[in-house]
Amino acid sequence: MAPASGIEVENLQRTFKDLTAVDGISFAIEPGEIFGFLGPNGAGKSTTVLMLTTLLPPSGGRASVAGFDVATEGPDVRRHIGAALQEAALDPLLTGREHLRLQASLQGLAKQTRDARTVELLERVGLTDAADRRVGGYSGGMKRRLDLALALVHGPSILFLDEPTTGLDPQSRSDLWEEVSRLARDEGVTVFLTTQYLEEADQLADRIAIISRGSIVAEGTPDALKGEIGRPSLEVVPSDAADRERLAQVLSEFGPATAAPTGAAAVRLEAGADGLAQVVRRLDAEGIGLNTFDLHAPTLDDVFLAKTGERLADEAVA
Amino acid sequence: MTSDLARRALLRTLRQPANVVPVIFFPMLLVAINSAGLDAASELPGFPADSYLDFIIAVPFIQGGLFAMLNAGTDLATDIESGFLRRLALTPVRGTSLLLGQVAGVVALSLVAAVVYLTVGFIAGVTVAAGPAGVVALLVFAVAIGLMFSSIGAFVGLRSGSPQTVQGFFPLFFVLLFLSSANLPRDLMEQDWFATVAGLNPVSYLIEGIRSLVVTGWDPAALWPAIAILVVGTLVGGAAAAHAMRTNLVRT
Amino acid sequence: MREFSSTARAVAWRSLHITFTNPALLAPALIFPLMFYVAFAGGLSSVGDLPGFEYSAGYDTFQFGFVLLQASAFGGVFSGFGIAADFERGFARRYMLSAPRREAIIVGYLLGALGRAAITTSLLTVVALVTGMRPQSSAADVAGLVLLVALTCTAAMLFACGVAMRLKTVQAGPAMQMPVFLVLFLAPVFVPLDLVAGWVHGVATVNPVTALMTGGRDLLAGEAVSELLVFGTAIALAGGFAVWALRGLRSAERTGS
Ligand SMILES: Nc1ncnc2c1ncn2[C@@H]1O[C@H](COP(=O)(O)OP(=O)(O)OP(=O)(O)O)[C@@H](O)[C@H]1O
Ligand SMILES: [Mg+2]
Numbered sequence: 001m002a003p004a005s006g007i008e009v010e011n012l013q014r015t016f017k018d019l020t021a022v023d024g025i026s027f028a029i030e031p032g033e034i035f036g037f038l039g040p041n042g043a044g045k046s047t048t049v050l051m052l053t054t055l056l057p058p059s060g061g062r063a064s065v066a067g068f069d070v071a072t073e074g075p076d077v078r079r080h081i082g083a084a085l086q087e088a089a090l091d092p093l094l095t096g097r098e099h100l101r102l103q104a105s106l107q108g109l110a111k112q113t114r115d116a117r118t119v120e121l122l123e124r125v126g127l128t129d130a131a132d133r134r135v136g137g138y139s140g141g142m143k144r145r146l147d148l149a150l151a152l153v154h155g156p157s158i159l160f161l162d163e164p165t166t167g168l169d170p171q172s173r174s175d176l177w178e179e180v181s182r183l184a185r186d187e188g189v190t191v192f193l194t195t196q197y198l199e200e201a202d203q204l205a206d207r208i209a210i211i212s213r214g215s216i217v218a219e220g221t222p223d224a225l226k227g228e229i230g231r232p233s234l235e236v237v238p239s240d241a242a243d244r245e246r247l248a249q250v251l252s253e254f255g256p257a258t259a260a261p262t263g264a265a266a267v268r269l270e271a272g273a274d275g276l277a278q279v280v281r282r283l284d285a286e287g288i289g290l291n292t293f294d295l296h297a298p299t300l301d302d303v304f305l306a307k308t309g310e311r312l313a314d315e316a317v318a
Numbered sequence: 319m320t321s322d323l324a325r326r327a328l329l330r331t332l333r334q335p336a337n338v339v340p341v342i343f344f345p346m347l348l349v350a351i352n353s354a355g356l357d358a359a360s361e362l363p364g365f366p367a368d369s370y371l372d373f374i375i376a377v378p379f380i381q382g383g384l385f386a387m388l389n390a391g392t393d394l395a396t397d398i399e400s401g402f403l404r405r406l407a408l409t410p411v412r413g414t415s416l417l418l419g420q421v422a423g424v425v426a427l428s429l430v431a432a433v434v435y436l437t438v439g440f441i442a443g444v445t446v447a448a449g450p451a452g453v454v455a456l457l458v459f460a461v462a463i464g465l466m467f468s469s470i471g472a473f474v475g476l477r478s479g480s481p482q483t484v485q486g487f488f489p490l491f492f493v494l495l496f497l498s499s500a501n502l503p504r505d506l507m508e509q510d511w512f513a514t515v516a517g518l519n520p521v522s523y524l525i526e527g528i529r530s531l532v533v534t535g536w537d538p539a540a541l542w543p544a545i546a547i548l549v550v551g552t553l554v555g556g557a558a559a560a561h562a563m564r565t566n567l568v569r570t
Numbered sequence: 571m572r573e574f575s576s577t578a579r580a581v582a583w584r585s586l587h588i589t590f591t592n593p594a595l596l597a598p599a600l601i602f603p604l605m606f607y608v609a610f611a612g613g614l615s616s617v618g619d620l621p622g623f624e625y626s627a628g629y630d631t632f633q634f635g636f637v638l639l640q641a642s643a644f645g646g647v648f649s650g651f652g653i654a655a656d657f658e659r660g661f662a663r664r665y666m667l668s669a670p671r672r673e674a675i676i677v678g679y680l681l682g683a684l685g686r687a688a689i690t691t692s693l694l695t696v697v698a699l700v701t702g703m704r705p706q707s708s709a710a711d712v713a714g715l716v717l718l719v720a721l722t723c724t725a726a727m728l729f730a731c732g733v734a735m736r737l738k739t740v741q742a743g744p745a746m747q748m749p750v751f752l753v754l755f756l757a758p759v760f761v762p763l764d765l766v767a768g769w770v771h772g773v774a775t776v777n778p779v780t781a782l783m784t785g786g787r788d789l790l791a792g793e794a795v796s797e798l799l800v801f802g803t804a805i806a807l808a809g810g811f812a813v814w815a816l817r818g819l820r821s822a823e824r825t826g827s
Contacts, residue, residue, distance in 0.1 A: 050826060053667055054666075054667075055663060055666055055667060055826055056826035057823065057824060057826075074672075075670040075671055076670075078667065078668070078669070078670045079670050083667055085663060085667075087660055089660045089661045089662075089663045089664040089667075090661070091584070091588070091661055093588050093591070093592065094584070094587070094588075098587070102580050102583065102584055103580075103664070103668060105576050105577070105579060105580035105583070106576070106577050106580040106581070106664075106665065106668040106669055107573075107576075107577075107668050107669075107670075108572060108573035108576040108577060108670070109576075150664075339744075340744070347752070347755075348755075350770070351755045351756065351759070351770060352760075353767075353768075354766060354767045354768040354769065354770030354771065355755075355758070355759050355760040355761060355766055355767075355770060356614075356617065356760050356761070357766075357767035357768065358617070358620050358622070358623075358761055358765045358767065359614075359616075359617050359620065359760075361620060361621070362616055362617075362619070362620065486594060486598075488598075492602070492605050492606075492609075493605060496605060496606070496608075496609030496610075496613065497608070497609060497613070501609075501613060501614060502613060502614060502616065502617075506616050507613060507615075507616065508615045508616045508619075509612045509613070509615055511612070512608075512612040512613050516613070
């Protein structure tokens with residue numbers, strides 16, 4: 001039995017004909033937590049979201065959302081969740097305001113509270129001015145924001161967001177991050193968020209699961225994951241440019257070389273940050289003068305690479 | 319090039335059962351239902367044909383033409399919507415080739431459909447008063463009707479660029495057909511206003527031309543108006559469609 | 571219960587709102603029945619003079635009986651188009667996700683269909699009366715007609731809904747329209763059953779729609795109606811297709827919307 005607004009997933013599975021989209025995943029999410037579900041295209045993120053939101057029956061395993069089984073207690077699950085899916089389900093012929101009223105009524109909100117709630121949410125997602133225009137004329141970002149507002153209409157205790165920032169400009173993206181953090185912090189909403197962006201998971205999520213080809217390959221807080229797998233890298237610029245070759249030689253004793261800007265040399269420290277003192281001593285002994293000496297903390301990308309042997313496709317995160 | 323485009327048009331028409339089934343099946347169905355439901359009408363004094371079936375077999379030819387209009391229009395509008403036409407604009411292909419290809423594909427379907435109508439009609443007991451040459455004339459009519467309606471459809475499709483808009487013309491199908499002499503001869507219509515409307519509807523004359531070949535034989539008075547309408551309609555529709563095609567294919 | 575009706579009303583509101591704010595959607599629904607009425611009642615009136623054609627309220631009333639049912643049924647089928655489009659474009663996901671009780675979605679679409687049918691059949695009736703139709707119904711007959719219209723619309727809508735929820739594409743349009751079109755026209759459309767010839771006579775005799783059409787015409791002529799047969803048939807059709815529609819919903823849930 002999951003806690004009132006948590007999620008519990010046990011060996012959840014979904015196959016399409018002979019393709020296994022989700023291959024026996026398990027995890028638990030505490031109430032009020034922001035859980036990041038990170039994976040590349042086709043990893044099974046959306047399929048998982050559809051199962052947890054009762055839009056797709058699982059082929060095996062079980063999952064409970066807000067304490068209700070997704071397969072057998074759909075109506076109860078739906079009362080407690082809100083979701084903004086990967087493709088926003090909007091009607092181009094209705095206005096933003098009409099969508100909100102429709103959603104409020106669909107979920108059985110009392111008539112008296114509908115209008116106030118509509119106005120409040122429009123304000124919160126910055127669509128007040130566009131509220132009475134048909135959604136067919138909205139930009140991609142406006143549609144996403146409206147979709148988020150719709151997911152919040154009935155004050156759900158659990159929120160599902162499937163790649164909520166794909167297609168948003170940097171400003172809208174950080175606004176959305178702000179809003180999601182606020183929901184979790186101030187209103188105690190549990191957030192299940194999928195993303196392909198490492199930075200997003202890193203910034204936003206309390207805990208992360210990395211999914212690849214239908215299986216979870218790593219799970220934990222961003223820091224724990226980075227600490228567990230990733231080693232920091234060291235980037236050094238010698239004070240005398242002629243020393244660069246020799247510098248690289250010395251650094252290679254501490255781990256494999258990594259890409260570095262011209263004039264610098266870089267290495268991934270096999271011994272982690274603890275090996276730093278050793279490096280400094282060796283360089284000193286060799287008489288190499290240093291201009292800059294930067295330690296880069298490990299990233300989730302390192303984690304991803306280590307766990308799957310692949311890089312996430314999209315690294316161009318602003 | 320035109321023949322390649324015609325083949326594409328024909329294949330794309332024939333490969334979608336949703337295009338073929340209505341053209342062949344729907345008109346035959348209406349014939350079957352109407353000839354049974356209105357069979358008694360052939361006993362009305364002054365009814366020109368011995369059997370209602372002989373009388374009604376002209377109607378599928380018009381229905382086939384109306385479907386040709388929808389098919390040609392929808393296909394070309396889809397080409398615009400999908401960007402196929404824009405891609406074509408980058409090649410040396412001429413717009414008229416595409417247009418002719420599309421129309422040829424649809425007209426071929428009209429001819430096939432007409433053969434089916436007549437075959438089924440013969441099996442059910444239709445006799446053509448104008449004899450074997452009359453049968454050939456009927457097939458020529460089918461082609462001409464397909465030509466006229468598909469060039470009108472092509473114009474609508476190219477002008478609107480939206481398949482939905484073309485489909486929106488579907489009701490016209492019923493308006494033109496029902497407010498005509500499709501179901502009863504004009505002189506047996508009791509309501510004068512209805513007879514007047516049917517008399518203003520060009521479809522009445524197309525039907526009466528075709529019908530005369532089946533029911534009375536070679537009757538110039540019935541044939542000439544039909545031929546005139548087809549010639550004028552095809553010229554006007556074709557010119558409008560060609561113009562709309564040029565507008566769509568502007569190259570800088 | 572309040573939750574259920576709130577969901578149903580939301581779905582109904584949207585389908586009516588969209589119809590009435592988009593002339594392109596509304597116009598065919600309003601004009602088609604009028605077209606049929608004008609063409610059949612006006613163009614074929616001499617058929618009413620045939621020997622053996624017995625109907626006391628006149629040929630226009632006779633044809634009104636057909637067109638009324640046809641308009642009701644196509645009002646229902648039209649809803650099916652909307653459902654199919656909603657599934658194809660993904661909007662149905664919003665309903666499936668938001669409605670605690672999903673059966674309310676079907677009820678909502680049905681209410682929308684009934685609302686539309688009410689408008690189209692009212693307009694048809696007004697036009698028919700203004701242009702000279704003189705039915706001989708009592709107040710009770712009129713109530714019976716209203717019920718018949720509602721049940722016909724319900725049965726057709728539930729049929730189309732079941733198809734739409736299984737196929738989930740607007741390509742399914744013909745699969746909803748054709749069967750309804752067929753059963754309507756394989757009934758005594760132009761002349762009373764006795765005058766229908768050939769194989770269509772055989773089909774019309776067992777076609778349940780014949781009972782509805784004949785019942786409707788009897789109500790219009792103020793004649794005695796076999797209530798059990800007419801309304802029993804209508805209720806049985808609506809009930810049967812309700813099961814079909816619900817199973818369609820279960821199928822949509824299974825395959826993921
Ligand atoms: N309805 C379906 N029928 C068949 N296969 C499907 C269906 N839905 C998803 N799949 C397959 O399941 C796998 C996982 O898809 P899913 O949409 O869950 O990936 P995702 O992680 O959300 O990817 P993306 O980042 O591209 O959204 C893919 O291989 C996909 O092709
Ligand atoms: Mg996805």
